[in-house]
Amino acid sequence: xxxxSQISILFHLDKCIGCHTCSIACKNLWTDRKGAEYMWxxxxxxxxxxxxxxxxxxxxxYKGGWVKEGNSIDLKGAGKFRGLKNIxxxxxxxxxxxxxxxxxxxxxxxxxxxxxxxQPVAQPISQITGKPIEIKSGPNWDDDLGGSPLYARKDPNxxxxxxxxxxxxxxxxxxxxxxLPRICNHCLNPSCVASCPxxxxxxxxxxxxxxxxxxxxxxxxxxxxxxxYKKVFYNxxxxxxxxxxxxxxxxxxxxxxxxxxxxxxxxxxxxxxxYDADKMKDVVHLDEDQLVEAQRDMILDPRDPKVIYEARKxxxxxxxxxxxxxxxxxxxxxxxxxGLPLHPxxxxxxxxxxxxxxxPILGKMNLDVYDTSCADYFSTIEKARLPxxxxxxxxxxxxxxxxxxxxxxxxxxxxxxxxxxxxxIQGADMALKEAGLTRAxxxxxxxxxxxxxxxxxxxxxxxxxxxxxxxxxxxxxKPGDLGFGFRDRPxxx
Amino acid sequence: MFDLALFVIFPYVALVxxxxxxxxxxxxxxxKFSSLSSEFLEGRELFWGSQPWHYGILFVLxxxxxGFLFPKEVLLFNEVPVRRLIxxxxxxxxxxxxxxxxxxxxxxxxxxxxxWAVTAxxxxxxxxxxxxxTFSGIYIAVQYRWGSSWYASALVPYLRSLFVLKPNLEYxxxxxxxxxxxxxxxxxxxxxxxxxxxxxxxxxxxxxVWRSWQVVIWNWDRKKIRKV
Ligand code: HEM
Ligand code: SF4
Ligand code: SF4
Numbered sequence: 001x002x003x004x005s006q007i008s009i010l011f012h013l014d015k016c017i018g019c020h021t022c023s024i025a026c027k028n029l030w031t032d033r034k035g036a037e038y039m040w041x042x043x044x045x046x047x048x049x050x051x052x053x054x055x056x057x058x059x060x061x062y063k064g065g066w067v068k069e070g071n072s073i074d075l076k077g078a079g080k081f082r083g084l085k086n087i088x089x090x091x092x093x094x095x096x097x098x099x100x101x102x103x104x105x106x107x108x109x110x111x112x113x114x115x116x117x118x119q120p121v122a123q124p125i126s127q128i129t130g131k132p133i134e135i136k137s138g139p140n141w142d143d144d145l146g147g148s149p150l151y152a153r154k155d156p157n158x159x160x161x162x163x164x165x166x167x168x169x170x171x172x173x174x175x176x177x178x179x180l181p182r183i184c185n186h187c188l189n190p191s192c193v194a195s196c197p198x199x200x201x202x203x204x205x206x207x208x209x210x211x212x213x214x215x216x217x218x219x220x221x222x223x224x225x226x227x228x229y230k231k232v233f234y235n236x237x238x239x240x241x242x243x244x245x246x247x248x249x250x251x252x253x254x255x256x257x258x259x260x261x262x263x264x265x266x267x268x269x270x271x272x273x274x275y276d277a278d279k280m281k282d283v284v285h286l287d288e289d290q291l292v293e294a295q296r297d298m299i300l301d302p303r304d305p306k307v308i309y310e311a312r313k314x315x316x317x318x319x320x321x322x323x324x325x326x327x328x329x330x331x332x333x334x335x336x337x338x339g340l341p342l343h344p345x346x347x348x349x350x351x352x353x354x355x356x357x358x359x360p361i362l363g364k365m366n367l368d369v370y371d372t373s374c375a376d377y378f379s380t381i382e383k384a385r386l387p388x389x390x391x392x393x394x395x396x397x398x399x400x401x402x403x404x405x406x407x408x409x410x411x412x413x414x415x416x417x418x419x420x421x422x423x424x425i426q427g428a429d430m431a432l433k434e435a436g437l438t439r440a441x442x443x444x445x446x447x448x449x450x451x452x453x454x455x456x457x458x459x460x461x462x463x464x465x466x467x468x469x470x471x472x473x474x475x476x477x478k479p480g481d482l483g484f485g486f487r488d489r490p491x492x493x
Numbered sequence: 494m495f496d497l498a499l500f501v502i503f504p505y506v507a508l509v510x511x512x513x514x515x516x517x518x519x520x521x522x523x524x525k526f527s528s529l530s531s532e533f534l535e536g537r538e539l540f541w542g543s544q545p546w547h548y549g550i551l552f553v554l555x556x557x558x559x560g561f562l563f564p565k566e567v568l569l570f571n572e573v574p575v576r577r578l579i580x581x582x583x584x585x586x587x588x589x590x591x592x593x594x595x596x597x598x599x600x601x602x603x604x605x606x607x608x609w610a611v612t613a614x615x616x617x618x619x620x621x622x623x624x625x626x627t628f629s630g631i632y633i634a635v636q637y638r639w640g641s642s643w644y645a646s647a648l649v650p651y652l653r654s655l656f657v658l659k660p661n662l663e664y665x666x667x668x669x670x671x672x673x674x675x676x677x678x679x680x681x682x683x684x685x686x687x688x689x690x691x692x693x694x695x696x697x698x699x700x701x702v703w704r705s706w707q708v709v710i711w712n713w714d715r716k717k718i719r720k721v
Pocket of ligand 3: 179181263264
């Protein structure tokens with residue numbers, strides 16, 4: 001057993017209202033810079049939809065992630081041979097038009113325009129060339145366009161549905177959409193790290209955060225190809241790749257990452273998971289439908305004395321183990337088995353988990369009227385407007401049973417709470433039993449879902465930077481010092 | 494006198510500059526030690542420029558080095574006319590490939606607004622020097638036939654004399670002016686190399702080949718802790 005600790009995240013999609021506050025918080029803090037204007041380390045997609053960059057899930061084009069090869073795996077579009085062969089020109093690199101060309105407006109014109117018959121307008125100008133541009137696409141261009149032919153129809157996940165199911169999604173009365181907020185998954189088997197020829201991307205041993213060393217990055221851009229989630233972005237101005245850093249300077253200071261702190265829907269949870277790294281080599285090449293289960297098996301019980309013993313032996317601090325015991329992510333993912341990884345078939349073992357959305361609760365139309373009868377108040381999962389098959393394509397590599405299991409649990413908790421608070425609904429115990437829950441567990445799920453405070457949702461482990469500094473012989477670096485950082489400006493001669 | 498400055502003093506200055514500045518820059522924050530890829534802004538034309546350019550120039554460059562290291566073997570190889578012909582035609586093909594690629598790259602720099610936005614003065618200077626270098630190289634290859642042989646017999650001794658610190662100008666003096674230009678321009682390239690994007694080929698990531706897939710950096714000494 002090789003116990004390691006990983007700061008993990010859970011997004012409860014049933015609660016996301018698609019407000020993009022998270023994206024803005026991140027943008028203001030990290031990517032409001034030249035060359036980074038187009039980057040959205042945190043973005044919120046409308047599903048069904050094409051996402052950002054355009055149709056990123058289509059790995060036949062983008063060639064991200066790993067593919068199974070016998071009893072092993074290989075990178076799909078990068079790698080030692082392929083990467084070095086393509087080093088002069090990477091054929092699998094998305095270009096700026098796959099995202100959008102960032103722009104601003106010539107606000108000055110509003111003031112300096114000569115007097116005339118028409119209102120002056122502020123012309124859009126490219127933030128790359130400074131010249132006027134015709135805006136073709138922008139951040140969240142497909143926001144809320146759940147039924148649109150231009151975006152929703154082109155969702156790569158729809159290919160998993162049959163023609164009838166697809167048509168159903170686009171009937172006006174049945175239009176449906178959900179939100180999918182995305183950040184870097186800080187994967188256990190990150191393909192961005194594996195594809196970097198310079199070895200500039202690394203995973204931090206103490207908390208699993210994946211970072212790019214800006215001094216070591218030489219801009220070969222293989223990581224942009226490598227990451228199947230397209231969460232590594234190339235800064236065209238500095239010539240370096242950048243990615244979500246899980247606000248590690250905030251985490252080290254015990255603060256909550258900005259996107260999570262600002263989340264209006266309170267959908268975000270963060271905490272430590274302990275996992276057994278020895279199991280990784282046996283997990284990554286399993287068949288697609290076994291991946292979620294196997295990844296869950298890698299996660300260890302932080303209260304198990306043997307795990308604690310092994311964790312200590314590996315240098316994991318007691319305070320971190322303690323933190324793992326309180327982790328809300330552990331409860332959702334391991335205890336309640338409600339958290340699922342996004343596109344596990346990419347085999348990067350992503351450590352950001354999602355509780356799939358149950359909404360909309362009202363099911364299909366029954367002879368032109370919605371079924372609101374009490375007995376069937378919440379409708380059934382089979383009648384859900386968002387087909388289970390679609391969710392399975394997102395979260396379980398097609399394993400519908402697993403999605404159904406989670407939805408059943410959520411439904412049971414709902415029925416149970418309705419019967420507790422309103423009392424107009426029968427069969428709560430039946431529903432709980434069917435979902436494999438007890439009243440106590442249902443109560444816990446309800447509490448952590450609906451009533452959790454900031455402290456419940458975010459259990460940040462002490463980062464023990466003092467140990468790192470001591471190791472580097474920098475004990476004297478302390479808060480209040482002049483600090484360190486870039487010594488070089490990005491501009492070139 | 495002019496020859497002395499250009500072919501004896503200048504190469505030493507260029508080499509010292511190249512080595513010293515490269516090392517200095519690499520070890521004092523190597524943030525700008527790269528080629529500032531512009532593929533993200535324009536990918537299609539780059540393909541037709543970068544691929545032929547790099548394959549062409551690297552082949553020719555390696556050819557120069559091989560000739561420098563093994564002049565006798567090259568001469569021996571060239572004794573059979575067919576072999577010499579094949580060698581020359583191959584080298585010329587790669588040279589032309591490089592030239593075509595370079596012209597595409599230059600055109601792209603000037604015609605694409607986005608690429609122009611990330612073009613620094615030094616980039617243009619480097620492209621200009623490379624154009625002189627490639628063009629003069631091809632001109633020499635065509636004009637003064639069997640360069641692989643006379644390079645090995647007449648120029649390598651000069652280059653070697655530089656390396657053993659006993660510069661010998663005898664070989665240079667009778668050379669036509671294009672050859673002199675080619676040599677002097679090469680020294681120019683060596684001199685400006687550490688100040689420009691050309692540094693990127695000093696950091697070819699070869700260690701990737703034997704590195705493990707994943708890179709994990711620890712805060713603590715894992716081995717030491719495990720032993721306790
Ligand atoms: C040895 C291995 C080399 C590697 C791996 C390499 C790789 C690269 C890469 C990745 C780029 C950026 C292309 C882009 O914009 O995306 C580039 C550009 C360039 N390289 Fe190399 N290179 C090598 C050798 C050389 C050599 C020997 C020369 C010249 C003597 C050279 C001259 C250039 C120039 C001039 C550019 C800029 C092209 C432009 O105008 O966009 N490279 N190289
Ligand atoms: S999601 Fe993050 S850690 Fe995973 S491959 Fe992409 S950039 Fe790397
Ligand atoms: S801030 Fe929260 S609720 Fe709003 S879009 Fe982001 S994740 Fe969803």
